[in-house]
Amino acid sequence: MSRSKATVSIRDVAAAAGVSIATVSRVLSPESPQISMRQETRERVEKAIAELGYRPNDLARALLHQRTATVGLVLPDISNPYYPPLVRGVEDVASAHGYRVVLCNTDRNPDKLAAYLETLVKTRVDGIVIAGGYLAADLGSLTLLRTYRTKLVAVGRHELEHPSVRIDNVAATRRATEYLIGLGHREIAFLGGPEGSTTAQDRRAGYRAAMAAAGLVEPAGGVQDGEFDERSGYEHAGALLGSARRPTAFLCANDRIAFGAYAALADAGLSVPRDASVVGFDDVPMASFVRPTLTTVAVPTYEIGQEAMRLLLAAFDEAADAEPATDPVLLPTRLVERASVAPPT
Amino acid sequence: MSRSKATVSIRDVAAAAGVSIATVSRVLSPESPQISMRQETRERVEKAIAELGYRPNDLARALLHQRTATVGLVLPDISNPYYPPLVRGVEDVASAHGYRVVLCNTDRNPDKLAAYLETLVKTRVDGIVIAGGYLAADLGSLTLLRTYRTKLVAVGRHELEHPSVRIDNVAATRRATEYLIGLGHREIAFLGGPEGSTTAQDRRAGYRAAMAAAGLVEPAGGVQDGEFDERSGYEHAGALLGSARRPTAFLCANDRIAFGAYAALADAGLSVPRDASVVGFDDVPMASFVRPTLTTVAVPTYEIGQEAMRLLLAAFDEAADAEPATDPVLLPTRLVERASVAPPT
DNA sequence: TTGTAAGCGTTATCAC
DNA sequence: GTGATAACGCTTACAA
Numbered sequence: 001m002s003r004s005k006a007t008v009s010i011r012d013v014a015a016a017a018g019v020s021i022a023t024v025s026r027v028l029s030p031e032s033p034q035i036s037m038r039q040e041t042r043e044r045v046e047k048a049i050a051e052l053g054y055r056p057n058d059l060a061r062a063l064l065h066q067r068t069a070t071v072g073l074v075l076p077d078i079s080n081p082y083y084p085p086l087v088r089g090v091e092d093v094a095s096a097h098g099y100r101v102v103l104c105n106t107d108r109n110p111d112k113l114a115a116y117l118e119t120l121v122k123t124r125v126d127g128i129v130i131a132g133g134y135l136a137a138d139l140g141s142l143t144l145l146r147t148y149r150t151k152l153v154a155v156g157r158h159e160l161e162h163p164s165v166r167i168d169n170v171a172a173t174r175r176a177t178e179y180l181i182g183l184g185h186r187e188i189a190f191l192g193g194p195e196g197s198t199t200a201q202d203r204r205a206g207y208r209a210a211m212a213a214a215g216l217v218e219p220a221g222g223v224q225d226g227e228f229d230e231r232s233g234y235e236h237a238g239a240l241l242g243s244a245r246r247p248t249a250f251l252c253a254n255d256r257i258a259f260g261a262y263a264a265l266a267d268a269g270l271s272v273p274r275d276a277s278v279v280g281f282d283d284v285p286m287a288s289f290v291r292p293t294l295t296t297v298a299v300p301t302y303e304i305g306q307e308a309m310r311l312l313l314a315a316f317d318e319a320a321d322a323e324p325a326t327d328p329v330l331l332p333t334r335l336v337e338r339a340s341v342a343p344p345t
Numbered sequence: 346m347s348r349s350k351a352t353v354s355i356r357d358v359a360a361a362a363g364v365s366i367a368t369v370s371r372v373l374s375p376e377s378p379q380i381s382m383r384q385e386t387r388e389r390v391e392k393a394i395a396e397l398g399y400r401p402n403d404l405a406r407a408l409l410h411q412r413t414a415t416v417g418l419v420l421p422d423i424s425n426p427y428y429p430p431l432v433r434g435v436e437d438v439a440s441a442h443g444y445r446v447v448l449c450n451t452d453r454n455p456d457k458l459a460a461y462l463e464t465l466v467k468t469r470v471d472g473i474v475i476a477g478g479y480l481a482a483d484l485g486s487l488t489l490l491r492t493y494r495t496k497l498v499a500v501g502r503h504e505l506e507h508p509s510v511r512i513d514n515v516a517a518t519r520r521a522t523e524y525l526i527g528l529g530h531r532e533i534a535f536l537g538g539p540e541g542s543t544t545a546q547d548r549r550a551g552y553r554a555a556m557a558a559a560g561l562v563e564p565a566g567g568v569q570d571g572e573f574d575e576r577s578g579y580e581h582a583g584a585l586l587g588s589a590r591r592p593t594a595f596l597c598a599n600d601r602i603a604f605g606a607y608a609a610l611a612d613a614g615l616s617v618p619r620d621a622s623v624v625g626f627d628d629v630p631m632a633s634f635v636r637p638t639l640t641t642v643a644v645p646t647y648e649i650g651q652e653a654m655r656l657l658l659a660a661f662d663e664a665a666d667a668e669p670a671t672d673p674v675l676l677p678t679r680l681v682e683r684a685s686v687a688p689p690t
Numbered sequence: 691t692t693g694t695a696a697g698c699g700t701t702a703t704c705a706c
Numbered sequence: 707g708t709g710a711t712a713a714c715g716c717t718t719a720c721a722a
Contacts (some may be wrong), residue, residue: 006411006665007469007493020693025717038691044485053492059404059413060715063698066351068404070447070468078432084424085715091450100416100464103448105436119445122403123415124352147398148352228633259634266636286631289575289604291611320351354699365709370701381707405699408714 008052016048017041024049028056031171046229056076062124071312072120072128074113076197080228081284082254082301083131084201086155090129097313099126108132108196113143120150127151127312129305133198134158151315153308157198157328163315165307169199172297172333173206173251176279179335180249181214183343189222191236191257200225203253203281219247228253233260238341248276248344253278255261255287255296258340262290272341283336292339298329307331353397361393362386369394373401407469417465417473419449419458421542425573426629427599427646428476431500434650436475442658444471444531453477453541459486465495472496472657474650478543479503496660496683498653502543502673508660509673510652515543517642517678518551518596521624524680525594526559530622534567534592536581536602545570548598548626564592573598578605586613592690593621600625600641602633603685607635618687628681637684645676652676 014021019041026035027045048054062068073090075083091101102125104116113134120128121144128150130142136159145152154164179186190207195202204223211218221243226232233252240247241264252258258280265272272278272292280287280296287294307329315324359366363403364386371380373392393399407413418435420428434447449461456478465473466489475487481504499509525533529601535552538545549568556563566588571577578597585592586609595604603625610617617623617637625632625641632639653676660669666685 011715021716022693022695022718023691026692029717036691041691047607053489055463055466055489055493057408057469058464059408059469060698061717063402063404063408063700063715064717066698073448077429078423079429081426081429084422084426084429085712087423087448088450091448095449095461095464098464100447100468102445103418103432103436104440115440118400119403119440119443121444122400124402124404126548142399144398148400230630234634259631263634263636285575286604289608290635291608356699367702367709367711368707371708374701383707386707402699405714406701408699408716411714454692561692 010054010056012052013045013048013054016052017045019045019060047211049063066124068124068126069098070100070102070123070124070125071309072102072104072116073131074106074116074128075131076108077105081256081286082228082282085094085301086131086305089302089307090309093306093309093313098328106132108138110138110141110195113138117141117144121145121148124148125150126301126316127153129153129155129312132159133200135196135198136160138196149320151312151324153311153315155304155308157202159198161326163311163324164324165304165311165331166328167299167304167331167333169202170206170209172335173281174210176281176297176335177207177210177251178214180251180277180279180341181210181216183277183341185249185344186216187219187222187245187247188216188249188251189219189240190224191233191250191252191261192223192225193228193253193257197223197228200228200253207251219245222247226257229256230260230263234264235260237264238260238268239272241265246276249341250276250278252278252280253280255284255294258294258296259286259290272340274345277341277344279341287336288338295338295341296336298334298336300333304331353399355399355401358390358393358399358562361397362390364390411469413469413471414443415445415447415468415470416654417447417449417461417470418476419451419461419473420476421453422450423448426601426631427540427573427627430646431476431650434647434652435654438651438654438658449467451477452608453483453539455483455486458483462486462489465600466490466493468487468627469493470495471559472498474498474500474653474657475503475595476500478545480541481505483541494665496657496669498656498660500653502547502641504543506671506672508656508669510649510676511673512545512676512678515551515554517680518548518626519555521626521642521643521680522552522555522596523559525596525622525624525686526555526561526684528622530689531561531592531596532564532590532592533561534564534585535569536578536595536597537568537570538573538598538602540570545573545598552596564590567592571602574601575605575608578602579609580605582606583613584607586610586615591621594686595621595623597623597625600627601638603639603641604631604635617685619690622672622686622689624686632681633683640683640686641681643681645678650677653684
């Protein structure tokens, strides 16, 4: 008790209890109940732990065991309302298994992605969940992970060979488009997302497949790539409303874009679904609270997050050199018919 | 090279470069350029580092320096759209300074809060940002932090003595209420948030202060506590619409509640703002995309997050035993007048 | 039943 | 200019 240590360590507990640090460690070890040890000793140690407010240092344990019980969660931007449920899914499963989650927002910027991977590797996270549907060109920095055997699970279709969880964006969008076509729509515009996102690409592809299969031509300027936000939907929908052949339906790459389209239609004095139908994608909570309620493709985002974390946990249990299964886990989507769609008039 | 090590460490680099680990460490150390060292040696080491893909282990460094460069971010639920910008503010400042952010969603559950604090302390995070406006009763687990000198910064008004960042919820809500009163509204209902949240409490208090000062009586059943979500706003607004003296204005504790009120009004065949005015709080992105656009109190959420992280960084630079300033940093709010408010008819 | 000591991957202090 | 080595806080053989 000569110099005041910064914090309390196992040594302080040992001193307070009058035992060796090994004995303290035994009290704390998981198989503690089985271990033979005098009851009186155990109690002395437990008393010291409680009095000092001691908490074992997980860094030291991690160093020893080569396991940090920490995972990185890499995504474009948590501000996109699609992500919070995904984050919750990952975090809830993680914390239930004693894992921590380090959040990394990349803004789809390859430099930020690379920088985050650097710090995740330096802290030796056990694994990483990466979301956002990246193209191969942006994924170079992932090679880093091999050296430190960092497990990787992808959410969405990425251009890489790894375990992944996703939905079938092509099929889902195709079905949504066919639904509109089935109601008699011919002039269907597609309001898309960023070109660098495989999710945006796949949804556009599904739209195109349905249009082609029905022998329909995409309206001139009828495919607009943009951002996954309201502003993008507002601007692109607004532009199309001014065109000669006004679309009778808008198929949107996500709900935020659809909300922007709602605003553009309202500002043009048009009514949904009488003057134009609108279909979204994701089924965020707000989709049932806009009026008219939004017809959209429900994505089990929370479950996707859960499943991604489960795949990571499974990877931790495998032999270090095991080849991971790379067949994507596909979760089902569902077209939720609400009030924003009607046959064209 | 007899047995294959799991990962590459400083020892492998030293062996590959034919130097001691001390020399490798010097190449990596920050003041490296100044240090006297043969150019040829440095290059040999750098080559080995590159070839092996070596990354120094930050756990080992943290153990030595007693600094993990990691902070915890504790909040009720990232799914509430109010939080993502806050998270980004914290994370952007954190990553710019080399810090990582561990995300912890508590769902306002004291047990979850306690469990997260346990793991944060065990990993020896340098500090914690806690958001959500907790009452003293739920904050008992924070005493843990003292033992390990974990710095704490609060976002919002918490019942504890710590540096904090917040807005003046009472004054802002009072002003918003006065604005409605000034337009001639008398029957103003308040759609509130959870009772366990100081934010919800303060907003309700601001409303009551304005009503009392104007000599107005709160309409019967006109103060409804609930959740910070659309459903709560929808249900409570709907209930009030069925009452004898229908409110001419709804003051909502946040924007999500306001969106719910919009839906309830629409379903009742009423028009905003002709039949009822609606005021929200937060100014989430969607507020400018609903129609009519939502009049609301803009909260600089991103800046709040930034400032919270800056306070934490400042605390790290202080002497370990320094008494932290506990005067809250108050950030300004602004009433954004949009289209959801009109004088009563 | 308990203690001693090696080692996890670093950095920093001291020799040489 | 470079190399040993102690130390950070812990777990786990191995001794006693």
